[in-house]
Amino acid sequence: xxxxxxxxxxxTLPDDVYYGVHTARALQNFAISGVAVSNxxxxxxxxxxxxxxxxxxxxxxxxxxxxxxxxxxRACEEIQDGRFHDSFVVDVIQGxxxxxxxxxxxxxxxxxxxxxxxxxxxxxQHLHPLDHVNLGQSTNDTYPTAIKVxxxxxxxxxxxxxxxxxxxFRAKAVExxxxxxxxxxxxxxxxxxxxxxxxxxxxxxxxxxxxxxLEAGQLVSEINLGGTAxxxxxxxxxxxxxxxxxxxxxxxxxSLATASDLVEATQDVGAFVQVSGVLxxxxxxxxKICNDLRLLSSxxxxxxxxxxxxxxxxxxxxxxxxxxxxxxxxVNQVAFEVVGNDVTISMAAEAGQLQLNAxxxxxxxxxxxxxxHLEAAAGALIDKCVIGITANRDRLYExxxxxxxxxxxxxPFIGYTEGARIAKLALATGRxxxxxxxxxxxxxxxQVTELLRPEAFxxxxxxxxxxxxxx
Numbered sequence: 001x002x003x004x005x006x007x008x009x010x011x012t013l014p015d016d017v018y019y020g021v022h023t024a025r026a027l028q029n030f031a032i033s034g035v036a037v038s039n040x041x042x043x044x045x046x047x048x049x050x051x052x053x054x055x056x057x058x059x060x061x062x063x064x065x066x067x068x069x070x071x072x073x074r075a076c077e078e079i080q081d082g083r084f085h086d087s088f089v090v091d092v093i094q095g096x097x098x099x100x101x102x103x104x105x106x107x108x109x110x111x112x113x114x115x116x117x118x119x120x121x122x123x124x125q126h127l128h129p130l131d132h133v134n135l136g137q138s139t140n141d142t143y144p145t146a147i148k149v150x151x152x153x154x155x156x157x158x159x160x161x162x163x164x165x166x167x168x169f170r171a172k173a174v175e176x177x178x179x180x181x182x183x184x185x186x187x188x189x190x191x192x193x194x195x196x197x198x199x200x201x202x203x204x205x206x207x208x209x210x211x212x213x214l215e216a217g218q219l220v221s222e223i224n225l226g227g228t229a230x231x232x233x234x235x236x237x238x239x240x241x242x243x244x245x246x247x248x249x250x251x252x253x254x255s256l257a258t259a260s261d262l263v264e265a266t267q268d269v270g271a272f273v274q275v276s277g278v279l280x281x282x283x284x285x286x287x288k289i290c291n292d293l294r295l296l297s298s299x300x301x302x303x304x305x306x307x308x309x310x311x312x313x314x315x316x317x318x319x320x321x322x323x324x325x326x327x328x329x330x331v332n333q334v335a336f337e338v339v340g341n342d343v344t345i346s347m348a349a350e351a352g353q354l355q356l357n358a359x360x361x362x363x364x365x366x367x368x369x370x371x372x373h374l375e376a377a378a379g380a381l382i383d384k385c386v387i388g389i390t391a392n393r394d395r396l397y398e399x400x401x402x403x404x405x406x407x408x409x410x411x412p413f414i415g416y417t418e419g420a421r422i423a424k425l426a427l428a429t430g431r432x433x434x435x436x437x438x439x440x441x442x443x444x445x446x447q448v449t450e451l452l453r454p455e456a457f458x459x460x461x462x463x464x465x466x467x468x469x470x471x
Contacts (some may be wrong), residue, residue, distance in 0.1 A: 026100035231263030290328035310388030
């Protein structure tokens with residue numbers, strides 16, 4: 001065991017832990033969610049990278065000796081490589097605007113650096129968590145900077161997964177390019193289209209959201225590192241903010257910029273709200289697509305039964321043979337969660353007071369959940385659902401031929417009045433529209449076949465040239 005002290009007194013800690021007294025107090029105080037900071041490895045790595053950039057900047061400014069700076073840098077590099085993540089133990093939901101997370105990082109880095117220097121953990125007279133690891137810093141600039149670095153990493157990952165999802169939908173659009181079906185509005189028969197067009201729309205929707213996500217990611221490129229407590233830069237060298245930002249850019253490969261007004265940047269969480277809004281938009285549109293997939297595959301005998309989703313597990317403990325659309329249902333539920341996270345982020349952003357928003361921990365937790373779960377859900381949708389979808393071609397064509405709505409495609413060639421008469425006749429007799437159009441000698445069989453071929457719905461046929469009254 002070892003004894004560590006803070007301004008509240010001393011505590012006895014197990015000698016084999018890398019965290020210190022500040023983290024130990026947070027463990028006692030914040031048994032809230034059961035989710036530790038270590039659950040978000042990108043965030044842990046980002047914290048270490050921010051601390052590394054700070055150490056390098058302070059070394060170059062002559063504020064931190066080379067031996068301590070080197071030990072801190074090496075400890076941070078090990079954390080970036082995935083080591084010691086289990087030492088980031090504080091609950092993600094915490095009071096203090098993220099102070100406990102910052103203290104946790106300072107202590108783990110300091111104790112590992114002490115080991116690298118040949119000392120024992122807790123021998124802070126040689127390298128101190130606050131005097132050296134946290135030199136020229138405050139929770140209020142390092143914590144939000146680390147959030148932004150982690151967000152940039154996770155946004156890039158989600159962006160790539162969304163593009164893969166769009167690619168999967170695009171492949172299905174090509175595969176189903178010749179499959180005729182009925183389009184619907186208000187769940188009622190509308191006009192013919194192809195299943196390829198339907199899936200092509202999903203590809204466009206997802207691609208658009210991926211691009212909006214990248215745009216939102218640019219908003220979290222502005223950081224307040226060097227602003228310290230409230231943005232005035234108290235206790236930091238005036239040269240530190242720009243130098244630390246340059247070091248961070250070099251370490252991460254990201255394009256980051258120091259905010260022009262650090263006081264404003266320290267209290268403003270608008271960029272987080274914007275990112276959350278785009279995540280909500282993405283989630284809602286994915287959910288709409290999944291609603292469509294569930295509806296189109298409903299049945300198989302008492303529903304639409306237009307497409308078949310891959311069968312991934314048994315669907316009922318009482319109904320033999322039942323298979324449910326479980327992957328789209330899972331995506332739906334992630335979407336509901338993301339919407340809830342967005343409400344949480346909105347409330348937390350509004351609740352900021354004066355020079356700081358104390359609720360960045362719940363903002364970070366909510367954003368990381370949304371990004372992590374959306375990426376996983378989109379990946380599952382690709383692998384377990386979209387790539388295995390098949391079309392019930394005969395049923396789809398039959399629905400077109402037997403639909404009253406198909407008359408709309410023939411209106412330019414037979415006129416609205418005749419079209420309405422044929423539609424009523426089809427409803428009354430139960431006969432197919434194409435059959436009645438041919439029987440009434442409004443169009444020839446070859447004309448009807450030509451007008452209802454799949455290509456006609458991708459590139460609609462030009463109506464006959466109008467004839468003047470005199471002619």
